[in-house]
Amino acid sequence: MSLLAKGILKGMAVTAKNFFQSYYRKERLPTVQYPEEKSTITPFTRNFPFLLYDGDDAVDGMRCTACTLCERACPPQCIYIIKDKDEKGKPILRPRIFDIDTSVCMSCQLCVEVCPYEAIRMDSAFELSNENRFEGLLINRGDLLKSNDYYHALNPVEARETDDRIAAKNALAEAKKKARQKKTRLAAAKAKRPPSRLKKSPPAREKPPQPEKSE
Amino acid sequence: MGLTLHHFLILSAILFSIGLVGALTRRHIIIMLICLEIMLNSANLNLIAFWHFSPNPLPLHGPLFTLFAIAIAATEAALGLALVLAIFRHYKTIDPESIQDLKE
Amino acid sequence: MNNFFDLKLVELGRWIEAFFADFPSLKLVVHLLLCTLPLALSFMGAFAFTTWLERKGLARIQNRPGPNRVGIFGLLQPIADGIKMLIKEDIVPERSDKLFHFLAPIMLMIPALIGVGFLPLGDGLHALPLDSAIIFFFAISSLNTIAVFMAGWSSRNKYSLLGGMRAVAQMISYEIPLVLSAVAVIMIAGSLNAQEVVASQQISSWVGSGNILQEFFGRILGWNVFKPWGFAGFIFFFVAALAEANRSPFDLPEADSEIIAGHLTEYSGFKYAIFFMGEYISAFAIAGIGVTLFLGGWNGPVFSGLPWFVLKLFSLFAVMIWIRGTLPRLRVDQLMGYAWKFLFPLAILNIFLAGFYHFIERQWGTAIAMLAGWILGFGALQLAATALSRLNQSPIMRSKRVYQLVE
Amino acid sequence: MNIAFYLLALVAVLGAGLAITLRNVVHAVFSVLLFFSALAGLFLLMLAEFIAAVQVLVYIGSVGILMLFAIMLTTNVMGDPNRPVRSRGWVWGGLAVIALLAGVLLPLISRTGGQTPTPLSDFNPSVKQLGMVLMDPYFASVGVIALLLTAGLIGAVVAATGASEADQKKTVPANRPNYPNT
Incomplete structure (x- = not known):
């Protein structure tokens, strides 16, 4: 024989505790009043991609080369790229149009994974609402381009790692270039000597950076 | 002109005959039960009116009688509607003119 | 000193009426308005305040701040809601019964306001001081059922009809324990007059005396909740009142997760607002009659009158909100079984206990009656309740649970 | 008091009349509820307030609901449009009732001039x-x-x-x- 309504009283005690503690304990009232105050965003929050550029000028320092790897990798196909051309009609390695549709993007980060030039990264900005449903949510190149400093402010650890990687890559490219120059010089000096195989093979993982090759 | 007993009697006569007309002419058991209730209620009205206009109303016989009548009417309504349900379950209709097993 | 607040209010009414002394017919109208209008307006205001209180309280129970945008602490939220309701489009289903669809909210609202009129709000503040006010109150509150059925049937929506039928079954079932638990009080008070029921909840020999302590406690200790049968009766009454007012955990007629919103499904705009208001005011009325019957009405220490009644009413409503924040909704068969197999027998037993208590008190005095009542009466109730719950358990629940592997 | 009586009498006759003429059964039940409430008002007018309360409680609160339940459990509410509302010999029934009404009312109407006992003034039945x-x-x-x-x-x-x-x-x-x- 148990006391009647014991379970009900227990439940009532729990809710009463919630009620009173919500006035003086922070963890009982975790709501953040959004427009006035915003909850802290962790560096690994990802919402929507942006394009990185180096230096001061957004267009000149653009890392993107319009290789369309991201366009092909994007599962919902929200990226749209058209390559740029100079006055003579010769293609430049730079996108003339780079659009991403916010309403389609699913924040999967595959474009970031696939980009060989570290040119695209995920942003944590989430206030993307707009009055225009179609044009307003289609974000174009000018709005997508953000400086490297912005990336450093957003996620310092990853930004530094990216910079290191690029520096290492550049250094490697530089070294290779020197080696090639040296090789051509050697070849010019002594044409009979066969080329050594050991020096030629680069590390398997790091692909030879293409822009340097074209220069 | 103040209200007299006749006012209430005439009203209750009219209500009673409305109930009677309904009970005699409608083809729906529940409506017929409603008409029975109308007739009972007009009778109650008569009882209360006679009590109210009587020379010696203190023994409260009118309200007492009406109280008993209401209790019996409630029982009657409950039983009647239960019978309606039973009839419906058996015949799948509550049209009083199509329930004529005894006649056939 | 005691009832100065109520007396001042009555005086104010007289003072206003005195202006119309020369016009007898106008004076009658003014008198009627003074009896009804402040009551209706104050209860509508209380409704607005209560919606705020409920939203705020539920929010705090659920660890969120609740409305806080409109006005300080969101106090103007009810006004904003009201404006929203007013300017919303009123949608009526095409094949509905238009007349009854329109009438249903009014049918709910009017009995609720009449029911409020039967409450003794204070000393002399009583809109409808009938000799049989309490039975009239129960009669009027049974009209809610009709309105809810009307709304459910006329909407021509299966969810509405289901909600309406549920509401009817539930209200009829819970009216019985509700009235039976009130019968004990009426029996002991010996009157159906609400003012006399309130007056019977003072310890009359203490109230008149000059002793301050006796004055103070004489107005508290006589409340029916402090008597064993009254405490049990109050709990039965409160549970039945929750069901009667369609409030959680007995909000099956509106169960939004199962049947959308029951009889309210097809209502929108101002009709919905009226419906909502009617439900709250009838909940107020039932809580008010609970205060009158069990919590001593307008009796209170230091001074008695309207403020105490309002305080008790709102605390009772706060408990209703608290319960809404705590308990989940019942199943339909549990609901009916609880009313008929549990509350109903216990309420009848409680009437007998009240009678026994009355005789013991007469024979041997209050102290022994209290002792015997609390020990024996509660023992009896607990025993009966346990036996009933054991009896009501289905055989499956009683037997040891056997788990079978599903192939 | 006079106005109240005539108003309530009108409502009662209207309610009862609608109840026996409407085809829709639920409408009929609601109009009979109107009739019951008018009757409760008449009881209140004659100082039988307890009876008025019982009338509301029993007839409107219980019997009416019971009828609605019975309707919901049995028939099609709107009624079969092909089926006649009235029974076969309805003319005879109506005529009989009209004759009865005339028989009851004639002596009453002919004697309206006669005084009936006046209602009590200082008696308040509790x-x-x-x-x-x-x-x-x-x-x-x-x-x-x-x-x-x-x-x-x-x-x-x-x-x-x-x-x-x-x-x-x-x-x-x-x-x-x-x-x-x-």
């Missing part, structure tokens, strides 16, 4: 007195009524549910799938 009367000389009848109500309600429950189980047994199809674990 519920307490009614209760006293019920307890002292009429206790036996109260007991009989209580017994009747109990018996009637048990009978109603039996009539409404008792037959159903037997009927259901008959209507269960032979090839009904058997669910052992439910």
Whole structure:
């Protein structure tokens, strides 16, 4: 024989505790009043991609080369790229149009994974609402381009790692270039000597950076 | 002109005959039960009116009688509607003119 | 000193009426308005305040701040809601019964306001001081059922009809324990007059005396909740009142997760607002009659009158909100079984206990009656309740649970 | 008081008249509820306030709801449009009632000039007195009524549910799938 309504009283005690503690304990009232105050965003929050550029000028320092790897990798196909051309009609390695549709993007980060030039990264900005449903949510190149400093402010650890990687890559490219120059010089000096195989093979993982090759 | 007993009697006569007309002419058991209730209620009205206009109303016989009548009417309504349900379950209709097993 | 607040209010009414002394017919109208209008307006205001209180309280129970945008602490939220309701489009289903669809909210609202009129709000503040006010109150509150059925049937929506039928079954079932638990009080008070029921909840020999302590406690200790049968009766009454007012955990007629919103499904705009208001005011009325019957009405220490009644009413409503924040909704068969197999027998037993208590008190005095009542009466109730719950358990629940592997 | 009487009488006659003429059964029940409430008002007018309360409680609160339940459980609410509302010999029934009404009313109308006893002014019948009367000389009848109500309600429950189980047994199809674990 148990006391009647014991379970009900227990439940009532729990809710009463919630009620009173919500006035003086922070963890009982975790709501953040959004427009006035915003909850802290962790560096690994990802919402929507942006394009990185180096230096001061957004267009000149653009890392993107319009290789369309991201366009092909994007599962919902929200990226749209058209390559740029100079006055003579010769293609430049730079996108003339780079659009991403916010309403389609699913924040999967595959474009970031696939980009060989570290040119695209995920942003944590989430206030993307707009009055225009179609044009307003289609974000174009000018709005997508953000400086490297912005990336450093957003996620310092990853930004530094990216910079290191690029520096290492550049250094490697530089070294290779020197080696090639040296090789051509050697070849010019002594044409009979066969080329050594050991020096030629680069590390398997790091692909030879293409822009340097074209220069 | 103040209200007299006749006012209430005439009203209750009219209500009673409305109930009677309904009970005699409608083809729906529940409506017929409603008409029975109308007739009972007009009778109650008569009882209360006679009590109210009587020379010696203190023994409260009118309200007492009406109280008993209401209790019996409630029982009657409950039983009647239960019978309606039973009839419906058996015949799948509550049209009083199509329930004529005894006649056939 | 005691009832100065109520007396001042009555005086104010007289003072206003005195202006119309020369016009007898106008004076009658003014008198009627003074009896009804402040009551209706104050209860509508209380409704607005209560919606705020409920939203705020539920929010705090659920660890969120609740409305806080409109006005300080969101106090103007009810006004904003009201404006929203007013300017919303009123949608009526095409094949509905238009007349009854329109009438249903009014049918709910009017009995609720009449029911409020039967409450003794204070000393002399009583809109409808009938000799049989309490039975009239129960009669009027049974009209809610009709309105809810009307709304459910006329909407021509299966969810509405289901909600309406549920509401009817539930209200009829819970009216019985509700009235039976009130019968004990009426029996002991010996009157159906609400003012006399309130007056019977003072310890009359203490109230008149000059002793301050006796004055103070004489107005508290006589409340029916402090008597064993009254405490049990109050709990039965409160549970039945929750069901009667369609409030959680007995909000099956509106169960939004199962049947959308029951009889309210097809209502929108101002009709919905009226419906909502009617439900709250009838909940107020039932809580008010609970205060009158069990919590001593307008009796209170230091001074008695309207403020105490309002305080008790709102605390009772706060408990209703608290319960809404705590308990989940019942199943339909549990609901009916609880009313008929549990509350109903216990309420009848409680009437007998009240009678026994009355005789013991007469024979041997209050102290022994209290002792015997609390020990024996509660023992009896607990025993009966346990036996009933054991009896009501289905055989499956009683037997040891056997788990079978599903192939 | 006069105005109140005529208003309530009008509502009562209207309610009763609508109840017997409307085709829609639910509408008929609601109009009969209107009739019951008008009658409660008339009782209140004649100082029988307890009876008025009981009228509202029993007729509107219970009998009306019971009727609505019965309708919901049995018929098509709107009624079959092909089926006549009135029974076969309805003309004869109506004529008989009109004759009866005339027979009842004629003597009354012819004597309206005659004085009837005036209503009491200083007499206020209270519920307490009614209760006293019920307890002292009429206790036996109260007991009989209580017994009747109990018996009637048990009978109603039996009539409404008792037959159903037997009927259901008959209507269960032979090839009904058997669910052992439910």
